Amino acid sequence: MMPIRKQGIFVQDIGRETLLYSARERVFHVLNATAKFIWELCDGEHSIEDIEQAVRDNFSMTREYDIAGDVQRTLKFFISKGLLEN
Secondary structure, three states: OEEEEEOEEEEEEEOOOEEEEEEOEEEEEEOHHHHHHHHHHHHHOOOHHHHHHHHHHHOOOOOOOOOOHHHHHHHHHHHOOOOOOO
């Protein structure tokens, strides 16, 4: 699976957080830096495994940190909020 963002989602950086606005749903979502990084890789060109590796490569996390689980939870959040194509 190569996650891809839906069209019509507006993105605005505010300090250390990022706001996603779905005009269709008329709702805002606030992302932290890691979730924003994952969001940006949901371009239809990166597999879930690619995204997991990119998170490992770009964030300082201990080996005990469940990167795969974090990526999966973040993608499930995006899907549940209608932010990704099915």
